[in-house]
Amino acid sequence: MAIHSTHSAYDEPETPEEISRRRFMVNAVITMSGVIGLGLAIPILGGVIPSQESGSGGTWSPLTKAEFAELEAATQKPVKLSFAMSAKDAYLPEQTLQDYVWGIKVDPSRFRASRTDIFNGPGEKPDVPYEVANMSLVVFSPLCPHLGCRYNWDSNTGRFLCPCHGSVYDLEGAHLAGPAPRGLDPLPLREQDGTADVMWIRYKSTTPDRIVISYQS
Numbered sequence: 001m002a003i004h005s006t007h008s009a010y011d012e013p014e015t016p017e018e019i020s021r022r023r024f025m026v027n028a029v030i031t032m033s034g035v036i037g038l039g040l041a042i043p044i045l046g047g048v049i050p051s052q053e054s055g056s057g058g059t060w061s062p063l064t065k066a067e068f069a070e071l072e073a074a075t076q077k078p079v080k081l082s083f084a085m086s087a088k089d090a091y092l093p094e095q096t097l098q099d100y101v102w103g104i105k106v107d108p109s110r111f112r113a114s115r116t117d118i119f120n121g122p123g124e125k126p127d128v129p130y131e132v133a134n135m136s137l138v139v140f141s142p143l144c145p146h147l148g149c150r151y152n153w154d155s156n157t158g159r160f161l162c163p164c165h166g167s168v169y170d171l172e173g174a175h176l177a178g179p180a181p182r183g184l185d186p187l188p189l190r191e192q193d194g195t196a197d198v199m200w201i202r203y204k205s206t207t208p209d210r211i212v213i214s215y216q217s
């Protein structure tokens with residue numbers, strides 16, 4: 001009696017048929033992974049890529065009246081201003097985060113002359129799409145533009161010092177020493193109902209240009 005086997009060349013290891021079937025399976029898995037990955041990446045990126053329009057990608061966070069009064073009085077020394085901001089992600093519910101910025105009162109013309117990394121020359125627009133000094137006040141991101149550590153104000157030297165790799169900045173935020181590629185990053189500030197609002201923007205570290213990474217921390 002003839003015995004019929006269901007075994008074929010596709011089942012034999014290392015036959016041309018088996019190799020081509022294996023390749024097909026590998027390509028199918030890679031293609032499926034790519035489709036799934038893209039599907040996940042689009043909403044995640046959508047949650048962090050800011051709008052190109054000036055200031056429209058972020059939300060304003062109010063300073064308290066007491067903090068605003070302290071900022072207005074800060075002439076020779078900066079003040080640390082805390083605020084609450086809401087953080088949104090594509091998948092997580094909205095949450096409130098506490099953070100802070102450094103604020104100083106400036107002489108606008110002195111500030112402009114000191115910050116040549118922001119202003120290219122007299123009458124030139126700043127390299128950020130918003131007014132840097134409002135009401136003669138400036139707020140800085142608390143993140144060092146070198147690698148993102150948090151720097152501090154040192155009242156002995158009258159400088160901002162970064163503890164990580166020793167970058168040094170003057171009162172106006174100009175870069176004086178250390179590996180940072182630019183001065184401190186000014187953030188948007190606006191007058192609002194007798195106090196002020198700030199907007200958090202995270203800029204790319206290590207680059208001389210200010211490239212927006214996100215409007216959240």
Ligand code: FES
Nearest residue numbers: 144146147162165
């Ligand atoms: S992170 Fe500030 S100097 Fe490196």
